[in-house]
Amino acid sequence: MSIAIPKKIRQILLLAITAFSLRMLYVEGLNILQNTFDFSLLDVFSAILSNSYVTMFMIISDIGIIYLLNKRYCYGRYPFVRLSLEFLSLIIITLISTLMVVDLKSIFSYSTVLTLQVNQVIPVILGCLLFNTIVIVITDIFLYLRLSQKKTLAIEIGKKNKARLQYNKLKRQLNPHFLFNSLNVLDYLVHTDPDRASTFIKKLAANYRYLLNNEEQELVFLHNEIKFAQSYFDLMKERFDKGLEMKMEISDSFHECMIVPCGLQLLIENATKHNIISSESPLRIEVYTESDLIVVKNNLQPKLSTSPSFGMGLNNLCGQYTAMFGKDVLIEKNDRFFVVKIPLLNQD
């Protein structure tokens, strides 16, 4: 009858046994070798550490190797690969440090047969091995703690940005200007075109339903966000008519990608808030994809007066992507166009 041991426990057991074996091997081996070659580890340590060049080399190499390994294999991802590479680096650094400490001429005796003076080399190897092991292990622990702190901070900043974004979303939900303008348009449509008025009310209701349904979501599917952005644009179109144009070209293959809710709508809203809109000089908004980014581009015809909250929604959006997903929102501005590129995320 076999008992299935979970993978993580097997890995932990293996590492515990390895740590145990290394410790027993080193200390018991050291005792035997100390008796055989008659040396004291403390004296060997003093001799090695008194050589400042060797000490600096060992410390810098050990710390450097851990930082380099961390760039390629972050903690928890490929533990055995990382530990194997650390072990290999430890051996190489130990051998190099030994060569730096030991006088090469004196370790070979010039007799009929060239023999290695092991009684000089072995203690140095053991001393360097222990020193490098301690430095590598301490650096590993220290680096991990530092990265954990950074990660915790990034998560807190992300939460703060998310809370701020949600607060602004809630504000927009109850945004009196948006509601006021929508009701004014509705008032006009009710008298002139009841069918259009009915469609307008349904789209307005759908907008608020989308906002309420996705209040707590970190990400939504792009196809849902596109429908919402289109619906929002349709409401704005009723108000601005020929002064506002939008072209959306997004391939179906991107529809299952994920985006922060109301990200597209925010950019469309920003475009209408900060630019002149008239039938003589229409505001043209283009929405399209570019590799793994969704691009919202509008021609620049800025209003003379800007609202005091200028840039806050966009800043929050950028902050959320950076802190929570580690991705940047790209903003490009020239005399003619204002372009914002939002990263598209995969479901996982």
Add this chain to the structure above:
Amino acid sequence: MGERTKNKYIVKILIHSFAVFHAVSSYVLQSLGQQDAILLTALTIGMIVLIATHFDFPLEVTFALALLNSFAGFYLGTAGAVLLQDYISLSPMCSNVITTFMTTEILGWMTYLIAQYKTRKE
């Protein structure tokens, strides 16, 4: 009970239990004239691995902590026993038992402090 208090309670039980177990093992094995290094090393590594796993340390850091503490435990224990024998004139068995207990407590609480530093929010 808050998360922090619960964690401290669990760690307290773990460390004190292992410290007592270390001391008892050291006493029993020495009474039988046997070497205690193997069992004590295994117990130290076991304690550190349990604490590290409880605080969700990744495998590499758990290994690093286990290795560091096993060496630190050996050298602290050995040096501590010698000090006790020289300065307080205790018997070798007594000094080994006391040093084993204290070393386990020190290593356990140091590991807990490292874990606390990790979980502390900025």
